[in-house]
Amino acid sequence: MKKFFHSFSFAAQGVVSLIKNERNAKVHVLAAAISIYFGFWFQISKMEWSLVILCIAGVMGAEAFNTSIEALSNALHPEQHPKIKLVKDLAAGAVLIISFGALLIGVLIFLPHIFFYF
Numbered sequence: 001m002k003k004f005f006h007s008f009s010f011a012a013q014g015v016v017s018l019i020k021n022e023r024n025a026k027v028h029v030l031a032a033a034i035s036i037y038f039g040f041w042f043q044i045s046k047m048e049w050s051l052v053i054l055c056i057a058g059v060m061g062a063e064a065f066n067t068s069i070e071a072l073s074n075a076l077h078p079e080q081h082p083k084i085k086l087v088k089d090l091a092a093g094a095v096l097i098i099s100f101g102a103l104l105i106g107v108l109i110f111l112p113h114i115f116f117y118f
Helices: 002-021 023-041 046-076 082-117
Strands: none
Touching: 002 023, 002 046, 023 046, 023 082, 046 082
């Protein structure tokens, strides 16, 4: 049972490291905080909250995978290499795709509330 709880500690250290050391993760955290703030402000529905939470988790998870792929690639092949560049570009592209999808979902959720408010 002790190993089980240690695994949460290691995972938490990874999340802290991600947010502390990665500029893009900080941007994602800011976007998440703004989304949560406006979620409370507009009193979005449970379904809308579910989508917002899923988007936040998806984007942050993708950013964590991207960061780990970049770190591993740099450790295994520190000099520039076209295949390593491709791997890094694909991982970054995955984050971009997920982030763009999250942005579209955010627009679909929040735009009607903004129009109704004004």
